[in-house]
Amino acid sequence: MSTAKPSPVLQAVNLHRRCPVRQGLFKPPATVQALSGVSFDLHAGQTLAVVGESGCGKSTLARLLTLIETPDEGHLLIDGQDTRQADATTLRRQVQIVFQNPYSSLNPRQTVGDALMEPLLVHGMADAAQREDAARQMLRQVGLRDEHFGRWPHMFSGGQRQRVAIARALMLRPRVLILDEPVSALDVSIRAQVLNLLQDLQQQMGVAYVFISHDLSVVRHMAHEVLVMYLGKVVEQGARDAVFTNPQHPYTQALLSATPTVDASARRQRVLLKGELPSPLHPPSGCAFHGRCPVAVPACSQRTPALAPWAGQRVACDVVRG
Helix, strand or coil: CCCCCCCCCEEEEEEEEEEEECCCCCCCCEEEEEEEEEEEEECCCCEEEEECCCCCCHHHHHHHHCCCCCCCEEEEEECCEECCCCCHHHHHCCEEEECCCCCCCCCCCCCHHHHHHHHHHHCCCCCHHHHHHHHHHHHHHCCCCHHHCCCCHHHCCHHHHHHHHHHHHHCCCCCEEEEECCCCCCCHHHHHHHHHHHHHHHHHHCCEEEEECCCHHHHHHHCCEEEEEECCEEEEEEEHHHHHHCCCCHHHHHHHHCCCCCCHHHCCCCCCCCCCCCCCCCCCCCCCCCCCCCCCCHHHHCCCCCCEEECCEEECCCCCCC
16 A cells, blocks of 8 residues: 655745845846746755855745745745745744854854743743753754853854754754755864764754755765756756766756866766856846857757756756757
8 A cells, every 4th residue: 555755844836036136326126036936845854955156046045945035926835834824933933044154143142052042932932941951952962062051152163153053943843944055164174073963963853954055065965855056047956866976957067077076986077167157137038058058059048948857857958858
C-alpha cells in the first residue's frame, strides 16, 4: 500500500516582486522586477539552496519568505496556509532567519540569555522560569555552555556569535529557517563547524532550510535541492547531485566552472562569461542571459524561455532543450 507524500512546509507559487526605484528629482520612479515567477516546494528536514550572482533576487526572496515583504503576484504557503489569508503573527513564528553578519545581528546591550528569551517573551510564551530553562537548553544544543548565558555579545568570537544567532532563531521552534550567507563572514576554520552544527540541528529538529549562498562548495555540502537564479528568474532547478554533476543551463555551467576545487578529476573547463550583469532597471529583451551566454543564438533575444523539465532538472533555455 502506497503512502501519501507529506505536504511541503513551505510552498512558493509563481512569486513576483516589483520594487519602485527613484531615479532623481525630476524623473518618474522606475520599477525593478526583482522576482519573476519563482516556484518551489520545501519539505521538513530538507535544504533548498538558492544561488546566483549579486542582484539575482536572493535577498528579495528571503524577505518574502520571512514575511517582511509581500509578493505582488503569486502565493506563499506555510504549512498549507496562504500568507495573504492567515494570521501573519502566527505564521512568522514558523519562519525565522539567520543573517550573514554575526557581529551586527546581536544587540550589544543585551546579554545572550536575554537575546534568546526575547522571542518567547514577545510572543507571550511560557513564564520567566520556563523561558530561562528553554534558553539554557538551546545554548547547550548549539554547542555553548550555561556560563555563556549571562555574557555580552562582545565577549564572543564570530563563530560563537553565529551559534547564538542560530539558537535565537530556533527558540520559537520554527518549521523553516532562512540562512542568508550564514558562514561567509566567518573564518574558514570555523565554517565547517557551523555547517556541521546546522546539519545536526536539522536532523534533531526536522527543520527545513532555505540556504542562500554564493559559495557553491558550501551548497554542495548542505543542499538537497538547488535553485539557480539570474536577474530575478530561476534558470535551473533540480536535485543537488543532478545540478552539480550534469548542469544544463550555460549560466549554471559557468558558476560551477568558477568554483575552486583541490580534486583534479572534478575540475571543469572554465566557462567565461562576456560582459557584466545587466541592469535590472533595463533588462535585456528575450532571455535575460543572452548577452553573456556562450551558446546564444539570434532568437534568444526575441523570446523568453520557460522553465521546463529537461534531463532530470528544470531548465530555462531553448537552445539547451533544442
